[in-house]
Amino acid sequence: MRTKCEIIEQTAIEADPELYSWILKAVTTERVTYNYLKMNLNMPCGRKMYYDRRRFFYWLLSHKI
Numbered sequence: 001m002r003t004k005c006e007i008i009e010q011t012a013i014e015a016d017p018e019l020y021s022w023i024l025k026a027v028t029t030e031r032v033t034y035n036y037l038k039m040n041l042n043m044p045c046g047r048k049m050y051y052d053r054r055r056f057f058y059w060l061l062s063h064k065i
Helices: 004-015 020-028 034-040 047-064
Strands: none
Touching: 004 020, 004 047, 020 034, 020 047, 034 047
16 A cells, blocks of 8 residues: 555646646645745746646545545
8 A cells, every 4th residue: 555645746746747846845834825836936837727736636635535
């Protein structure tokens, strides 16, 4: 059986292979906002796309657990 960390990482990749590292940061670290990701970590997408992908991540994850 895969570990929880592997499941979370794989789900982030499934949600968006290009944004998965930012999705991981957002879902595994407290108080990481869209603005922080965009301004400090140079996330290459807009607000709507980010929140769509993050919601998709949680949807995928809910079907795995």
